[in-house]
Amino acid sequence: MGGDPGKLMKSLKGAGQKYLGVGFLLGFFLVLLTYFTVSEQFAISAPNAIRRSSPGHAHPSPATSAVGEKRQQVPVIEEKPPKAEHAAEVKPPPVEEPHVETEEDQKPIIADASTAIGGDGSAEESAPAKKPACDIQGPWVSDVCEIDGDVRIHGSAHSVLIPPSIESGGNPNPQEWRILPYSRKHMANLNEVTVRELSSLADAPACEVRSPVPAMVFAMGGLTGNYWHDFSDIMIPLYLRAARFNGEVQLVVENIQPWYVGKYRTILRRLSRYEIVDMDKDDRVRCFPGAVVGIRMHKEFSIDPAREPVGHSMPEFTKFLRETFSLPRDVPVKLTGADGEDNEKVKPRLMIISRRHPRKLMNVADVVALAERVGFEVVIGDPPFNVDVGEFAKDVNAADVLMGVHGAGLTNSMFLPTGAVFIQVVPYGKMEHIGEVDFGVPAVDMRLKYIAYSAGMEESTLVDTLGRDHPAVKDPESIHRSGWGKVAEYYLGTQDIRLDLARFELVLRKAMQLLKE
Known part of the structure; x- marks a missing residue:
């Protein structure tokens, strides 16, 4: 049974090298297959991996950031019209861009890794992010909430409650905002309104009054009493938010000023066909099919057609006023005749x-x-x-x-x-x-x-x-x-x-x- 030990060793060595080569080849193909599989999964999942600093703040695109930088170069005054409290209240605000919804805003958002990974470590498809009810733009631009669906307002408690829809089954991550419903964000002697999402429909108080139209919540007072502020601070910003309803909206007013309602009743009746609700004295829960909380000015005593809500202008607003008061003239007197000669008989x-x-x-x-x-x-x-x-x-x-x-x-x-x-x-x-x-x-x-x-x-x-x-x-x-x-x-x-x-x-x-x- 003996043999040559040297030949045996050479035979075993050759077999080992042969199988080792086959192993390396199989390993290479396995690594390559794994690479393509992982790459394909990452390519599908990566666009969803977007984080935001706050659910209430916009994530501006490069285009909107460039516009913001340009607008911040516009001079902003420190001095304002003649009211004593004006100096203490108004500071030179930076001109900030309104939130403009982009394609990026429509993509699903993974706010935390736990929402993307299952308990067993497997990947799960994330649900689309819900658009925040309130638009929070910074320390100077006033906040505005646009709410669609069931809204319950308890006026004397200064609370606006947003129950989840029946279809949603609940809201596991309810949010809350405190809004000053006036066009100047920092204003003394006005109460904030709490806008709060509810986690379940069972948490919503029962409706005592139902309105067939949405609510428009805003504050009077502030710097009103000065005719210029009456329009710059309230009437023009209110028009910007309420005009789209064509009168089918109910005004819910904090710090209501009876003199303001009397002086501008014709304009207010044009903006809303419904009884004005005195928010501070209203102890009933009112239910609305939607609400806007807060008003926002574009600039002092004017409208910027490029700012949200877009498309409005001062000529549109002045035409609205002429129609409201049945003012007859859209253009001034003509001082030249059809032949181009001056009409000496006409006195402007x-x-x-x-x-x-x-x-x-x-x-x-x-x-x-x-x-x-x-x-x-x-x-x-x-x-x-x-x-x-x-x-x-x-x-x-x-x-x-x-x-x-x-x-x-x-x-x-x-x-x-x-x-x-x-x-x-x-x-x-x-x-x-x-x-x-x-x-x-x-x-x-x-x-x-x-x-x-x-x-x-x-x-x-x-x-x-x-x-x-x-x-x-x-x-x-x-x-x-x-x-x-x-x-x-x-x-x-x-x-x-x-x-x-x-x-x-x-x-x-x-x-x-x-x-x-």
């Missing part, structure tokens, strides 16, 4: 807005006489405060030119026919920027022909009351550096204006020429 109407408070026009009679020599029919406009604005709106609509010193009365420019001329007399004291932001830009947005006239030092009564050596007279920059309080005290609260008739005649002739164009 100039309305001068009267002021009883500081920034009065001291030489009104002289200005009237000058305007009549230039060829205008002149009327003095004295807007009432605590009555429906409809009658005075008709007077303004009959004018072809509106003029006055910077102040809330110039808010009536929105009743002018499109293409009319609007002259703002800017008070002395480097107040051009506030004049431009509060009335100049809105006038252009309304498609009015706008002229700004800056009063000089000699036209200001500050020279008489303070003397030429006072800093407010000789160095307005120093007053601006000292803060808004001093600016308001001297340039809005102390001075009146006596127009230089020779200078102002050129403005009136320019207005006449603009009406001919």
